[in-house]
Amino acid sequence: MERNNQLQRQVALMRQSLFDQGYLDEQFVQLEELQDDTNPNFVEEVVTLYYRDSARLIASIEQALDKSPLDFNKLDSYMHQFKGSSSSIGGRKVKTECSQFREYCRTGNGEGCIRTFQQVKREYSTLRKKLEAYFQLARQAGPRGAASRST
Amino acid sequence: MMESSKGFSSPRSHAFPAGLRVLVVDDDPTWLKILEKMLKKCSYEVTTCGLARDALKLLRERKGGYDIVISDVNMPDMDGFKLLELVGLEMDLPVIMMSVDGETSRVKKGVQHGACDYLLKPIRMKELRNIWQHVFRKRIHEIRDIESHEGLEGLQVTKSGYDWLDDGHFFSGEDMSTPAKKRKDLENKHDEKDLTDPSSSTKKARVVWSVDLHQKFVKAVNQIGYDKVGPKKILDLMNVPWLTRENVASHLQKYRLYLSRLQKENDLKSYGGMKHSDLNPQDSARASSHQNSINFQQNDATNGNLRFAGNNLLIQNLNSKSNEIDTRGAIITEKSGPGISHSLSPLEQEMKSTALDSITPGSFSWREVPEIQFHQENAGNQPEDCFGRMAGPTGGLQSHVQVDQLLPITSISSRAQLPNPIETKPLNVDYAINSFAQASVVKTRIDSFPVPTKSHIGNQQTIQPPSINTPSMESQGFNPSCITNLGSSRRNFSSTTTESPFTSPDEILQVGWHQDYSCLGLQNIEFPDFGDLPIIAGIPAHLYTPLKFDYDQLSDQSELPVINQGLFIA
Numbered sequence: 001m002e003r004n005n006q007l008q009r010q011v012a013l014m015r016q017s018l019f020d021q022g023y024l025d026e027q028f029v030q031l032e033e034l035q036d037d038t039n040p041n042f043v044e045e046v047v048t049l050y051y052r053d054s055a056r057l058i059a060s061i062e063q064a065l066d067k068s069p070l071d072f073n074k075l076d077s078y079m080h081q082f083k084g085s086s087s088s089i090g091g092r093k094v095k096t097e098c099s100q101f102r103e104y105c106r107t108g109n110g111e112g113c114i115r116t117f118q119q120v121k122r123e124y125s126t127l128r129k130k131l132e133a134y135f136q137l138a139r140q141a142g143p144r145g146a147a148s149r150s151t
Numbered sequence: 152m153m154e155s156s157k158g159f160s161s162p163r164s165h166a167f168p169a170g171l172r173v174l175v176v177d178d179d180p181t182w183l184k185i186l187e188k189m190l191k192k193c194s195y196e197v198t199t200c201g202l203a204r205d206a207l208k209l210l211r212e213r214k215g216g217y218d219i220v221i222s223d224v225n226m227p228d229m230d231g232f233k234l235l236e237l238v239g240l241e242m243d244l245p246v247i248m249m250s251v252d253g254e255t256s257r258v259k260k261g262v263q264h265g266a267c268d269y270l271l272k273p274i275r276m277k278e279l280r281n282i283w284q285h286v287f288r289k290r291i292h293e294i295r296d297i298e299s300h301e302g303l304e305g306l307q308v309t310k311s312g313y314d315w316l317d318d319g320h321f322f323s324g325e326d327m328s329t330p331a332k333k334r335k336d337l338e339n340k341h342d343e344k345d346l347t348d349p350s351s352s353t354k355k356a357r358v359v360w361s362v363d364l365h366q367k368f369v370k371a372v373n374q375i376g377y378d379k380v381g382p383k384k385i386l387d388l389m390n391v392p393w394l395t396r397e398n399v400a401s402h403l404q405k406y407r408l409y410l411s412r413l414q415k416e417n418d419l420k421s422y423g424g425m426k427h428s429d430l431n432p433q434d435s436a437r438a439s440s441h442q443n444s445i446n447f448q449q450n451d452a453t454n455g456n457l458r459f460a461g462n463n464l465l466i467q468n469l470n471s472k473s474n475e476i477d478t479r480g481a482i483i484t485e486k487s488g489p490g491i492s493h494s495l496s497p498l499e500q501e502m503k504s505t506a507l508d509s510i511t512p513g514s515f516s517w518r519e520v521p522e523i524q525f526h527q528e529n530a531g532n533q534p535e536d537c538f539g540r541m542a543g544p545t546g547g548l549q550s551h552v553q554v555d556q557l558l559p560i561t562s563i564s565s566r567a568q569l570p571n572p573i574e575t576k577p578l579n580v581d582y583a584i585n586s587f588a589q590a591s592v593v594k595t596r597i598d599s600f601p602v603p604t605k606s607h608i609g610n611q612q613t614i615q616p617p618s619i620n621t622p623s624m625e626s627q628g629f630n631p632s633c634i635t636n637l638g639s640s641r642r643n644f645s646s647t648t649t650e651s652p653f654t655s656p657d658e659i660l661q662v663g664w665h666q667d668y669s670c671l672g673l674q675n676i677e678f679p680d681f682g683d684l685p686i687i688a689g690i691p692a693h694l695y696t697p698l699k700f701d702y703d704q705l706s707d708q709s710e711l712p713v714i715n716q717g718l719f720i721a
Contacts, residue, residue, distance in 0.1 A: 025273075026273075027273040030189075030273070030275060030276060031185065033276070034185070034188045034189060034192060034276075039188065042188065045184070046181055046184055046185060049180050049181045049184055050181045052180075053179065053180055053181055077225070080225060080251065080252065081178075081179065081225065083251050084179055084182065084223075084225075084250075084251040084272055085179050085181050085182070087251050087272050087273045088179065088181040088182045088185055088272070088273065089181065090273065
């Protein structure tokens with residue numbers, strides 16, 4: 001019992017830090033609010049979908065960045081999608097990097113694109129790691145562990 | 152990726168807005184899942200689609216099965232704006248656009264293409280909760296437009312609309328689609344309705360793009376030069392005082408769409424007939440690609456495709472199987488049932504026949520587009536198909552044809568009635584033009600209809616032979632003021648004809664009869680055309696009984712065109 005409470009507290013703290021450190025934004029809370037008895041694992045399902053979709057997009061962008069000359073329209077289009085996806089789960093830092101990338105696309109700055117893309121990937125993998133840890137802990141803490149609506 | 156969450160075709164049993172039938176289109180699977188969940192939480196009925204073409208397919212298959220469409224701007228298979236346009240034209244549903252990109256220009260574009268709202272991702276629940284307002288607003292506007300509409304199609308739909316208002320139940324478009332109600336589709340396609348016009352505060356009079364009006368429009372466009380054209384310029388040239396810039400802008404948009412479709416058809420023709428395989432690669436490259444790909448998907452056995460380019464009668468006997476007529480950008484498919492929207496189908500068929508007779512360019516003095524092409528390729532097949540088809544269409548169409556046989560050629564003004572295919576070419580041409588202008592204006596010459604029609608297009612002016620009415624009329628304690636009122640309202644609706652259609656008091660009485668039926672409320676009849684309606688409605692009750700009695704007599708003798716399902720007193 002005590003252990004459980006402790007775990008739950010940990011989960012809550014972890015969750016809070018994700019917001020405080022800017023990894024997640026309000027949209028994540030929206031997802032949590034959508035979770036209910038009919039969809040008890042809604043948030044995790046959505047995030048999993050996001051991983052799948054973004055993996056695909058990242059691969060496409062990588063491919064496109066390998067080409068020469070760079071097709072900025074295509075790159076922008078991919079990144080637009082990726083940004084949209086990331087916004088769906090509230091991936092704030094990832095979104096910021098996406099916007100930066102798109103800005104370089106707009107100005108036709110290939111160097112900038114390549115550089116920024118590395119940052120995009122970095123933020124993405126960080127977010128993913130943190131979320132995976134979070135969900136794992138939440139599962140451990142028990143069914144109510146993930147729900148902390150105090151924010 | 153297309154999933155259908157549940158059935159939809161039954162009328163909603165819950166109180167509006169719960170049960171609002173939403174179609175969500177988004178290629179992002181994450182968003183699709185989220186939106187679905189959000190909308191379900193709003194108690195809406197959700198259907199999801201990952202591709203624009205799937206969405207269109209669904210919308211077409213289940214006409215009237217959805218109340219509102221939410222779509223992302225960026226779709227892989229089709230530009231979201233195109234989808235938006237199509238949905239607006241074909242199904243006339245409110246469409247909400249979504250995007251992670253909130254750039255002003257994009258939002259503007261969305262609004263220009265007819266989006267009733269533009270949401271920025273990430274989307275909040277509360278934004279989705281309110282989307283029902285767009286559906287509600289549209290219904291309200293439709294009803295208002297019908298009331299202020301000088302044409303007759305207003306007769307049809309609004310019964311459901313009013314029921315809806317009364318009962319608080321939300322009737323879907325399909326509830327309205329009894330045979331008489333295709334008017335809704337047609338009217339919405341062909342009337343001017345600027346969905347996103349913020350400046351119209353109160354009643355928005357619906358602009359009816361009659362033949363004349365459209366002719367003026369095209370003339371202005373050609374004068375300015377299609378490339379340089381703009382709504383303001385057109386408006387100035389047209390010199391129609393009551394027309395607004397928004398009306399013209401909206402019409403221009405549709406016209407553009409329409410022309411680009413024509414262009415595409417022309418190009419396709421030059422490839423030697425319709426080859427479906429040829430279409431797809433080109434589709435993405437063309438502005439109106441989606442429209443054509445859709446056309447050719449809907450193949451049926453017809454040979455030939457007729458296009459009416461505004462004033463320019465463009466007859467293309469494409470050896471295709473598409474059976475659509477594109478009128479002002481509207482795609483009318485063969486699937487639609489009887490009713491006004493099908494007024495075009497027989498026209499199409501008869502146009503085929505006329506095409507065979509090779510209408511000479513000279514008869515189209517107003518034609519400016521160089522692309523009038525008369526292809527006689529299918530000459531051999533056409534006539535049989537044409538007339539065969541004429542015989543076999545749905546009942547509503549049948550009656551259209553019958554009526555017009557007696558119509559003198561010269562009396563074609565801005566009729567929407569369908570001409571008899573056997574009649575002379577110029578006649579058909581004129582009808583083509585008229586039909587292009589659409590069924591919205593039915594100012595038929597009253598004296599030219601010896602036979603009443605079953606047409607839903609509202610032959611309310613169709614009068615029965617004088618002999619029928621006169622005796623019964625005399626026996627009534629007929630309210631003379633009523634006649635006077637009717638007389639003046641008669642003048643109202645015959646405004647497009649220069650002479651009075653009535654040559655005798657008997658005829659006046661006849662019209663009076665029809666109008667009095669509305670007073671009786673025997674059927675729900677609305678005559679929005681008559682400004683005197685309130686007066687008519689105020690006929691003392693003591694007149695009702697005798698009138699009713701005579702109504703029975705009359706109904707034996709002929710069909711009363713004014714008695715139509717779905718008509719009501721406003």
